[in-house]
Amino acid sequence: MSAEPRTSQPNSDRFAWWREARFGLFIHWGLYALPAGIWQGREIAGIGEWIMRRAPIPVREYEQLAGRFNPVEFNAESWVQLAKEAGMRYIVITSKHHDGFALFDSKASDYDIVDATPFRRDPIAELAAACRKHGLRLGFYYSQAQDWHDPDADGNDWDYDVAQKDFARYFERKCVPQVREILTQYGPIGLIWFDTPRTITPEQSETLTQLVHTLQPDCLVNSRVGHGAGDYASQGDNRIPFCVKREPWETPATLNDTWGFKQNDHNWKPVGTLLRLLVDIAGKGGNYLLNVGPTALGTIPGPSIERLRAIGRWLKTNGEAIYGTQPSPFLAEQPWGAVTQRPGKLYLQLFAWPKSEFVLRGLQSRVGRAYLLADPTQKVGVTQSQAGLLDLTELRLTLPASAPDPDVSVIVLEIAGEPAVDPAPIQQPDGVLMLETCLADVTPAAGSDFRLNSDGHVENWTTPGDALSWSCKVATPGRFAVELWSSAPRGAAWTGGQTLTWTLDGAAQTMVVQQDDKAPYARSPHQSFLISRLGEATIAQAGQHTFSVRLDGVAADDATGLLARGVRLTPLA
Numbered sequence: 001m002s003a004e005p006r007t008s009q010p011n012s013d014r015f016a017w018w019r020e021a022r023f024g025l026f027i028h029w030g031l032y033a034l035p036a037g038i039w040q041g042r043e044i045a046g047i048g049e050w051i052m053r054r055a056p057i058p059v060r061e062y063e064q065l066a067g068r069f070n071p072v073e074f075n076a077e078s079w080v081q082l083a084k085e086a087g088m089r090y091i092v093i094t095s096k097h098h099d100g101f102a103l104f105d106s107k108a109s110d111y112d113i114v115d116a117t118p119f120r121r122d123p124i125a126e127l128a129a130a131c132r133k134h135g136l137r138l139g140f141y142y143s144q145a146q147d148w149h150d151p152d153a154d155g156n157d158w159d160y161d162v163a164q165k166d167f168a169r170y171f172e173r174k175c176v177p178q179v180r181e182i183l184t185q186y187g188p189i190g191l192i193w194f195d196t197p198r199t200i201t202p203e204q205s206e207t208l209t210q211l212v213h214t215l216q217p218d219c220l221v222n223s224r225v226g227h228g229a230g231d232y233a234s235q236g237d238n239r240i241p242f243c244v245k246r247e248p249w250e251t252p253a254t255l256n257d258t259w260g261f262k263q264n265d266h267n268w269k270p271v272g273t274l275l276r277l278l279v280d281i282a283g284k285g286g287n288y289l290l291n292v293g294p295t296a297l298g299t300i301p302g303p304s305i306e307r308l309r310a311i312g313r314w315l316k317t318n319g320e321a322i323y324g325t326q327p328s329p330f331l332a333e334q335p336w337g338a339v340t341q342r343p344g345k346l347y348l349q350l351f352a353w354p355k356s357e358f359v360l361r362g363l364q365s366r367v368g369r370a371y372l373l374a375d376p377t378q379k380v381g382v383t384q385s386q387a388g389l390l391d392l393t394e395l396r397l398t399l400p401a402s403a404p405d406p407d408v409s410v411i412v413l414e415i416a417g418e419p420a421v422d423p424a425p426i427q428q429p430d431g432v433l434m435l436e437t438c439l440a441d442v443t444p445a446a447g448s449d450f451r452l453n454s455d456g457h458v459e460n461w462t463t464p465g466d467a468l469s470w471s472c473k474v475a476t477p478g479r480f481a482v483e484l485w486s487s488a489p490r491g492a493a494w495t496g497g498q499t500l501t502w503t504l505d506g507a508a509q510t511m512v513v514q515q516d517d518k519a520p521y522a523r524s525p526h527q528s529f530l531i532s533r534l535g536e537a538t539i540a541q542a543g544q545h546t547f548s549v550r551l552d553g554v555a556a557d558d559a560t561g562l563l564a565r566g567v568r569l570t571p572l573a
């Protein structure tokens with residue numbers, strides 16, 4: 001969902017707790033926890049909470065699950081305790097997912113946990129009480145457009161005749177009343193997390209946002225309410241941007257590959273991956289909403305508990321570098337890790353511990369003292385230099401021999417005043433020069449909608465003449481491989497075929513784009529890049545250089561254009 005919310009108020013008080021929190025627990029829980037990915041002995045591919053659609057299962061059969069849903073081991077206190085132990089500051093739970101089943105006591109529909117199950121308790125009420133007791137904010141996921149149980153809602157075309165549907169009827173009969181219920185039955189609510197807007201109209205999205213704000217003025221609304229009517233941006237699931245975003249945003253993410261419990265999904269992310277995602281998201285100004293899928297008995301799977309506790313242990317030591325911090329002063333991602341800040345301090349969060357010395361280019365602020373967040377008594381030596389011709393600032397830190405943490409180690413730099421950084425792309429000490437689109441001058445051709453999107457891609461790169469250029473700093477000259485890094489368009493095949501002309505200091509080369517290689521995205525196992533070789537470049541002298549790339553010819557069937565993240569120059573041996 002890249003549509004930016006219209007009513008963002010990043011500086012308003014409504015976002016104070018949100019900015020402070022940085023880390024929340026997502027809970028996908030419902031009837032789908034019973035089949036847990038398997039229907040009539042058959043493994044159903046995809047995310048667990050979609051089993052009704054994917055199998056597909058007729059409404060009358062799926063409804064029967066309610067009669068067997070009896071999560072006797074559910075204990076709201078222990079879920080909230082776990083979130084707290086993990087260092088999370090808010091919880092968002094599915095009050096109603098696409099299957100249409102309400103996990104709360106609803107008057108608007110009997111298809112709810114109190115009326116339709118032997119359990120008869122309202123877990124949402126219990127959770128609200130436990131959150132209040134332990135000082136966590138509570139938010140609700142609510143599927144406003146898809147409701148596979150309702151004959152008029154979006155989504156179910158295996159039981160209901162799509163031609164007979166009247167979405168407005170469902171909207172008035174069930175959606176609006178239930179949203180009203182979740183906002184009036186459980187005390188103050190931190191946010192409402194709408195999802196998959198699809199058939200909803202702009203007016204209906206607006207109605208929901210206004211309903212939320214009327215009933216609870218401080219309650220935040222995510223962008224998936226649709227049509228830009230929300231308060232903050234939900235990224236695509238498990239997707240993180242490549243650069244700092246100033247507007248409030250959040251990445252919903254999984255610990256394995258499903259949201260709702262699946263008994264055979266054992267693809268758990270290692271703790272190191274999760275910690276790197278947490279700090280990377282904080283460094284780019286976002287919140288990390290990390291999911292668990294409890295079982296039909298009401299317990300959170302052991303591998304989830306272990307991982308959440310490990311993150312909590314890290315945050316106990318390093319939380320100062322996360323909670324309430326501001327994003328990195330560097331707009332683009334740093335290849336070695338992430339940066340956060342608060343007044344007077346920068347937090348360098350290193351993914352790998354360098355042998356004795358760490359070199360950071362481009363920080364222009366004077367650094368007073370540096371120390372390890374995990375152990376301020378350990379000395380970190382600081383030297384700073386500014387190389388004349390390039391005006392290249394370099395910070396050298398001499399570090400203790402061993403890393404304070406195996407996954408993410410935090411170094412604190414004390415600085416005076418606002419941090420100042422060099423805005424130019426700078427060659428890294430290892431010789432690599434990454435030209436990120438978020439640092440580029442973006443020049444659309446006449447009438448073109450070529451632009452940088454909020455995820456750090458350029459989009460609509462479809463009009464000949466659309467160009468990107470960078471003025472960059474090279475310290476170590478030589479020969480370089482030049483590659484274009486882009487993302488595969490969502491749900492579409494990518495064939496290449498575009499003609500590009502790239503220019504280094506005035507010397508041009510023209511080539512046709514194809515996919516030559518693929519690279520994982522080191523920060524997120526759910527993203528990867530397509531690599532197109534553009535050729536080789538010789539940079540004869542250290543100094544400031546200009547690189548540009550322009551679209552000259554489009555591919556026949558390319559509606560999307562190259563979703564480019566940037567151009568990478570890698571030194572050739």
Ligand code: JFZ
Nearest residue numbers: 001047049195196235236237252259
């Ligand atoms: C939605 C749901 O369909 C899913 O079951 C789960 O609740 C998840 C958190 O949200 O799935 C989406 C919605 C949007 C995108 C991807 C998956 N997106 O924009 O990338």
